[in-house]
């Protein structure tokens with residue numbers, strides 16, 4: 001079953017065509033990684049898919065709900081960890097307080113943050129803040145979780161922490177779309193990889209297919225990581 005179907009998506013900023021006829025599908029339980037050079041349109045694609053940016057053309061069809069985890073965590077600075085996680089389930093989804101609190105504490109435990117529920121974001125490391133923001137997204141019980149470079153603001157040790165959390169979610173068959181510059185991670189955790197270049201999908205397939213591709217731009221791109 002396809003949880004998300006994007007057809008012929010187009011987006012431009014003034015004269016700059018950032019997305020040119022992008023079509024893709026995300027199946028239930030699938031992990032899709034999106035890789036590609038800076039400026040190729042990865043974030044714009046995610047922003048259009050999640051309604052943060054208005055497309056100029058094409059169609060986006062969801063079967064279900066989505067959550068979003070940003071590069072810079074975007075936690076509410078004046079809310080405690082627990083309130084960051086429970087606020088939307090209580091106020092937006094209007095779920096029962098007992099149930100929401102119980103679930104939030106379970107998520108914190110799963111993220112290794114059981115002792116941090118009263119802390120404020122500024123009291124946490126970058127990796128801890130990112131785990132809170134993943135817990136916050138999961139608290140809404142989304143059908144698909146989007147990540148835009150979830151580790152690029154973190155140093156290597158904390159990066160590993162977050163990649164492990166995402167890997168564990170993949171093992172639980174959480175459907176995820178991940179924009180990442182972590183090539184080994186994309187190779188190991190994804191069911192499908194998309195290589196974007198200058199606003200188009202230049203290559204797509206299994207990690208083996210994409211990373212083994214003869215596409216010149218793809219090779220050039222991967223070469224930069226090998227240096």
Ligand SMILES: Nc1ncnc2c1ncn2[C@@H]1O[C@H](COP(=O)(O)OP(=O)(O)OP(=O)(O)O)[C@@H](O)[C@H]1O
Pocket residue numbers: 013018036037038039040041042043044045
């Ligand atoms: N709000 C905006 N207004 C004008 N131009 C924009 C806007 N957002 C993005 N762009 C331009 O669109 C292009 C694609 O940007 P995008 O952020 O999608 O790239 P990206 O693939 O995510 O890059 P990176 O790997 O550096 O995050 C860039 O040339 C960028 O300057």
Ligand SMILES: [Mg+2]
Pocket residue numbers: 042043044
């Ligand atoms: Mg980006």
